[in-house]
Amino acid sequence: xxxxxxxxxxxxxxxxxxxxxxxxxxxxxxxxxxxxxxxxxxxxxxxxxxxxxxxxxxxxxxxxxxxxxxxxxxxxxxxxxxxxxxxxxxxxxxxxxxxxxxxxxxxxxxxxxxxxxxxxxxxxxxxxxxxxxxxxxxxxxxxxxxxxxxxxxxxxxxxxxxxxxxxxxxxxxxxxxxxxxxxx
Numbered sequence: 001x002x003x004x005x006x007x008x009x010x011x012x013x014x015x016x017x018x019x020x021x022x023x024x025x026x027x028x029x030x031x032x033x034x035x036x037x038x039x040x041x042x043x044x045x046x047x048x049x050x051x052x053x054x055x056x057x058x059x060x061x062x063x064x065x066x067x068x069x070x071x072x073x074x075x076x077x078x079x080x081x082x083x084x085x086x087x088x089x090x091x092x093x094x095x096x097x098x099x100x101x102x103x104x105x106x107x108x109x110x111x112x113x114x115x116x117x118x119x120x121x122x123x124x125x126x127x128x129x130x131x132x133x134x135x136x137x138x139x140x141x142x143x144x145x146x147x148x149x150x151x152x153x154x155x156x157x158x159x160x161x162x163x164x165x166x167x168x169x170x171x172x173x174x175x176x177x178x179x180x181x182x183x184x
Contacts (some may be wrong), residue, residue, distance in 0.1 A: 001056065007122045012172040014126030015083055017091045026123055029164065030095060033119030037112035042115035045105035046112055047152045049096040060090040060145060063136035075154040076132070087132055091162035094133065098155035116161045126166030133160040 023032075027050055030117055034048050036152040050147070051057055070112055088094065095116055099105045120127035134157045138146055151157075172179035 001163055002027055002072070003122070004118075007068035010158070010172060011118060011121040012125075012160075012170050014164075014166045014169075015089045016167040016168045017089055017126060017162070019054070019090045019092050020165045021054070022093045022125070022163065024126065026177045027052065027093065029123060030116055030119055033115045034076075034095065034097075034112050037108070037115045038113070039105070043105070043108070045100045046109050046158065047098045047155055049098065049149050049151070050169065051094040051096060051149065052090060052092065054159050057088055057091065057094055057147065060094075060133070060136045061086055062130065063139060063141055063145070064088070067135050088137065088162055090164075090167075091128075092159055092164040094130075094162050096133065096149065096160045097158045098151055100160040101154050103113040106158065113159045113161055116163070120161065120163045125163050127161055127163045130160050130162055133157070133162075 024089050031048060031050060039045065065077070065080065065085065068074075068080065068087070071077065083089070097109050099109050117129055119138055136142065137157050
């Protein structure tokens with residue numbers, strides 16, 4: 001099996017980071033992997049925001065947990081509390097992908113997101129793709145956070161990837177071959 005297929009097979013969603021900062025070289029590699037993603041008609045409708053300001057990540061985390069704790073449906077809040085009480089899992093780096101409005105570019109941003117996740121895994125870094133990072137951006141402080149995160153004009157949150165040194169590891173999910181049909 002080649003190295004790319006090994007990375008795909010071994011990657012798992014890490015939800016337990018040590019908090020140790022990434023090196024400049026690691027961040028550069030992740031950014032280059034992101035920007036190498038293909039897009040329809042090469043539109044590249046995205047913008048990549050690399051957040052390594054630990055205080056800002058912690059602030060986003062606290063605001064997101066506050067919003068979830070005040071929600072009528074407490075199931076998401078309880079799930080995060082069961083996982084250690086952190087929305088962003090103590091990650092030292094968050095890569096946010098924004099996209100032009102209206103978001104007709106979800107597929108393109110999904111491809112970019114997967115490039116980042118696989119590149120992080122290939123570098124020996126834990127990572128998890130996180131849509132819930134949108135929670136603090138949708139609350140009362142959302143516009144302030146978007147300004148501090150330097151969201152481009154006319155862009156919305158698309159997806160994010162949390163990256164860092166894994167505190168613990170786990171097996172990737174089992175392949176479900178019942179999800180496949182062959183037509184010959």
